[in-house]
Amino acid sequence: MSWVDVPEGSDFPIENLPFGIFRPRDEEPRVGVRIGDHVVDVAAAGIEPDLAARPSLNALMASGHGGAVRERVAELLTGPERPDVVHPIADVQVLMPIDVVDYIDFYSSIHHATNLGRILRPDSEPLLPNWRQLPVAYHGRARTVVVSGTPVERPAGLVADASGTGRLTPTRALDIELEVGFLVGGQPAARIEPDHADRHVFGVVLLNDWSARDIQGFEYQPLGPHLAKSFATTISPWVVTLEALRPYLVEPPAQEPPPDPYLRAALPWAVDLELRVELNGTPITATNFSHMYWTFAQQLAHLTVNGAPAGSGDLFGSGTVSGPTKGERGSLIELTWRGAEPLTLDDGSTRTFLEDGDTVTVRGWCGGGDRPRIGFGEATGTIVPTPEAP
Amino acid sequence: MSWVDVPEGSDFPIENLPFGIFRPRDEEPRVGVRIGDHVVDVAAAGIEPDLAARPSLNALMASGHGGAVRERVAELLTGPERPDVVHPIADVQVLMPIDVVDYIDFYSSIHHATNLGRILRPDSEPLLPNWRQLPVAYHGRARTVVVSGTPVERPAGLVADASGTGRLTPTRALDIELEVGFLVGGQPAARIEPDHADRHVFGVVLLNDWSARDIQGFEYQPLGPHLAKSFATTISPWVVTLEALRPYLVEPPAQEPPPDPYLRAALPWAVDLELRVELNGTPITATNFSHMYWTFAQQLAHLTVNGAPAGSGDLFGSGTVSGPTKGERGSLIELTWRGAEPLTLDDGSTRTFLEDGDTVTVRGWCGGGDRPRIGFGEATGTIVPTPEAP
Numbered sequence: 001m002s003w004v005d006v007p008e009g010s011d012f013p014i015e016n017l018p019f020g021i022f023r024p025r026d027e028e029p030r031v032g033v034r035i036g037d038h039v040v041d042v043a044a045a046g047i048e049p050d051l052a053a054r055p056s057l058n059a060l061m062a063s064g065h066g067g068a069v070r071e072r073v074a075e076l077l078t079g080p081e082r083p084d085v086v087h088p089i090a091d092v093q094v095l096m097p098i099d100v101v102d103y104i105d106f107y108s109s110i111h112h113a114t115n116l117g118r119i120l121r122p123d124s125e126p127l128l129p130n131w132r133q134l135p136v137a138y139h140g141r142a143r144t145v146v147v148s149g150t151p152v153e154r155p156a157g158l159v160a161d162a163s164g165t166g167r168l169t170p171t172r173a174l175d176i177e178l179e180v181g182f183l184v185g186g187q188p189a190a191r192i193e194p195d196h197a198d199r200h201v202f203g204v205v206l207l208n209d210w211s212a213r214d215i216q217g218f219e220y221q222p223l224g225p226h227l228a229k230s231f232a233t234t235i236s237p238w239v240v241t242l243e244a245l246r247p248y249l250v251e252p253p254a255q256e257p258p259p260d261p262y263l264r265a266a267l268p269w270a271v272d273l274e275l276r277v278e279l280n281g282t283p284i285t286a287t288n289f290s291h292m293y294w295t296f297a298q299q300l301a302h303l304t305v306n307g308a309p310a311g312s313g314d315l316f317g318s319g320t321v322s323g324p325t326k327g328e329r330g331s332l333i334e335l336t337w338r339g340a341e342p343l344t345l346d347d348g349s350t351r352t353f354l355e356d357g358d359t360v361t362v363r364g365w366c367g368g369g370d371r372p373r374i375g376f377g378e379a380t381g382t383i384v385p386t387p388e389a390p
Numbered sequence: 391m392s393w394v395d396v397p398e399g400s401d402f403p404i405e406n407l408p409f410g411i412f413r414p415r416d417e418e419p420r421v422g423v424r425i426g427d428h429v430v431d432v433a434a435a436g437i438e439p440d441l442a443a444r445p446s447l448n449a450l451m452a453s454g455h456g457g458a459v460r461e462r463v464a465e466l467l468t469g470p471e472r473p474d475v476v477h478p479i480a481d482v483q484v485l486m487p488i489d490v491v492d493y494i495d496f497y498s499s500i501h502h503a504t505n506l507g508r509i510l511r512p513d514s515e516p517l518l519p520n521w522r523q524l525p526v527a528y529h530g531r532a533r534t535v536v537v538s539g540t541p542v543e544r545p546a547g548l549v550a551d552a553s554g555t556g557r558l559t560p561t562r563a564l565d566i567e568l569e570v571g572f573l574v575g576g577q578p579a580a581r582i583e584p585d586h587a588d589r590h591v592f593g594v595v596l597l598n599d600w601s602a603r604d605i606q607g608f609e610y611q612p613l614g615p616h617l618a619k620s621f622a623t624t625i626s627p628w629v630v631t632l633e634a635l636r637p638y639l640v641e642p643p644a645q646e647p648p649p650d651p652y653l654r655a656a657l658p659w660a661v662d663l664e665l666r667v668e669l670n671g672t673p674i675t676a677t678n679f680s681h682m683y684w685t686f687a688q689q690l691a692h693l694t695v696n697g698a699p700a701g702s703g704d705l706f707g708s709g710t711v712s713g714p715t716k717g718e719r720g721s722l723i724e725l726t727w728r729g730a731e732p733l734t735l736d737d738g739s740t741r742t743f744l745e746d747g748d749t750v751t752v753r754g755w756c757g758g759g760d761r762p763r764i765g766f767g768e769a770t771g772t773i774v775p776t777p778e779a780p
Binding site: 101 | 491492494497518519520523524526527528529530531532533534543544545546547548554555556557558578581602605608609610611612613614615616617620621622647650651652692693695696697698699700701704776777
């Protein structure tokens with residue numbers, strides 16, 4: 001056991017030890033490891049200070065030394081007490097953990113893609129012919145990936161009026177997308193095999209891909225979403241290592257038809273990860289990440305199969321996680337069936353899409369009960385109004 | 391006149407002075423300014439060494455001091471001789487000039503978009519309803535933007551067979567896209583007005599957005615191109631400043647219908663920039679950038695109107711530049727009308743799409759004749775085969 005006291009039910013027991021970036025009072029940002037309600041200052045502990053006395057995890061992720069650093073932190077926490085290298089979480093600022101090099105977002109929940117197909121193209125097959133053959137994805141804006149707690153400004157963009165003319169307006173259809181994000185580590189590598197995913201994925205975060213459905217509807221043909229999704233993507237600050245998640249890797253759903261050989265894996269790469277979303281404190285979604293049709297291992301194989309390398313600092317999102325039932329839907333457009341079935345919150349108010357002042361919080365964890373709880377903390381954001389024109 | 395001799399017809403007279411990154415023999419990469427067939431070592435000349443002794447232009451671009459540095463280099467070149475701070479271009483390595491933060495690619499030539507619409511959707515209106523209302527764009531992969539001269543590996547991806555099943559194959563439809571790239575400088579800023587574009591655009595490069603048309607056809611619905619364009623984007627190494635281009639800014643074509651007010655400019659933001667493409671030395675395209683429907687000023691306004699900031703290190707591409715006539719088309723899919731009209735090269739061989747070993751070179755310049763020639767050098771790349779599976 002650790003000499004740092006870990007509260008009952010904490011997301012961050014000694015089995016977890018996720019990495020993040022924090023700033024102690026009046027000092028420079030640096031690498032920390034979370035334990036219970038405390039943060040270990042890795043550089044101050046003398047563990048790889050060249051990699052740890054930095055304002056992002058990128059160098060540590062690139063080095064391939066993350067596993068060794070985590071083991072040394074575990075030894076530190078179970079050896080002689082070193083209160084001088086540990087800070088209460090309340091005394092530090094928790095910051096954006098990485099410099100995102102590229103942000104790629106997938107679309108890999110069959111339940112989400114089917115729901116969207118039914119809502120947007122009610123007269124066609126909900127899944128397009130390519131959907132079961134490759135994990136569909138697009139690139140997002142790396143610069144606007146922000147850490148949990150950052151306010152999210154309501155975006156403006158062109159939305160069609162009754163005549164089909166686009167008018168600049170703050171979005172009236174601001175939505176969430178419940179996702180899981182994967183951070184790539186190591187040197188850039190191409191043509192990664194799915195069963196080598198654990199050599200290249202450094203860690204995992206919760207992700208909310210905020211989306212403006214009305215802006216998206218007007219702009220997205222023929223090259224995909226742009227302004228509808230480029231304004232903000234929120235991630236949780238503590239990067240849970242794949243090593244910590246290994247006991248919770250499970251078999252994914254069967255794929256029919258079987259995918260092309262470059263997408264086939266022998267090992268189980270689904271993650272038994274419980275996910276929850278609250279809107280102003282009211283639970284609105286409870287699902288599990290293991291429902292995903294395409295695994296993160298297949299996604300990584302896909303995004304590098306053309307020869308484009310992935311390496312330290314790349315972030316890819318799973319795509320919206322929706323499960324098979326109504327209460328497991330990961331976006332408001334699905335939960336309210338594009339506004340036809342508003343949600344009622346605990347305070348009696350109703351929502352179709354988000355209002356200014358609304359707070360959305362994503363939480364997630366593996367295990368619990370008899371097994372160690374490997375938690376992710378939270379990814380939260382509050383909507384602030386579009387600024388007035390100057 | 392400069393004490394560095396500038397050859398007749400050079401792209402780089404004293405009126406140009408573009409920025410780049412170079413490595414003198416056995417030394418670290420640093421900022422250079424090109425003049426004729428020489429490079430000025432800015433840090434060695436004592437000009438803002440904190441910004442110039444760096445391996446990318448990002449810090450200089452962020453600082454807002456680019457204009458002042460360029461003026462001091464011009465003074466240096468017209469003052470007492472300082473051969474100690476100038477290298478012949480043949481003695482140095484010219485490197486990738488920037489760390490790309492985000493790469494956004496537009497689709498703003500009406501001739502290109504109309505050609506593509508006719509080729510891909512022959513039974514519909516060639517332009518989609520949103521095309522004249524906003525500059526359509528998508529995000530590309532920042533990590534794979536490479537400098538001129540970098541070999542381009544033929545990408546592989548799923549391509550539909552006769553039954554519609556995707557099969558992994560090296561692309562058989564490797565294409566070019568003749569574009570102009572814009573580098574953003576300064577601190578991150580949102581909601582940029584088109585007429586303030588010159589406060590935010592640091593400089594301009596040539597850009598070739600290599601594309602795999604068959605992979606694109608299979609993957610792009612509904613979220614846009616991904617692997618078809620993520621493998622490589624080539625830029626020219628010398629960043630021509632907007633200051634140098636100012637005499638060549640001209641009125642863009644009239645826009646009908648007039649765009650939303652956030653996209654309206656009073657100043658002329660088209661660029662009278664001649665563009666050429668050669669394939670294995672055979673000229674295949676000659677056009678001018680002033681044909682573009684949407685200007686770079688409108689593109690910058692668009693990509694920030696939702697509140698997403700743009701700042702130092704962001705790169706946006708104009709979209710394929712095609713002019714109104716057949717010889718002005720900026721991609722092979724247009725030049726060969728999707729393979730129906732192969733090109734004949736000077737060696738008698740024919741091409742629909744690119745073969746392994748082919749070299750594509752993009753060149754561009756403003757002025758010439760009676761006016762100073764503000765040239766861009768070249769953006770070139772040679773196709774190498776897809777690696778064999780291990």
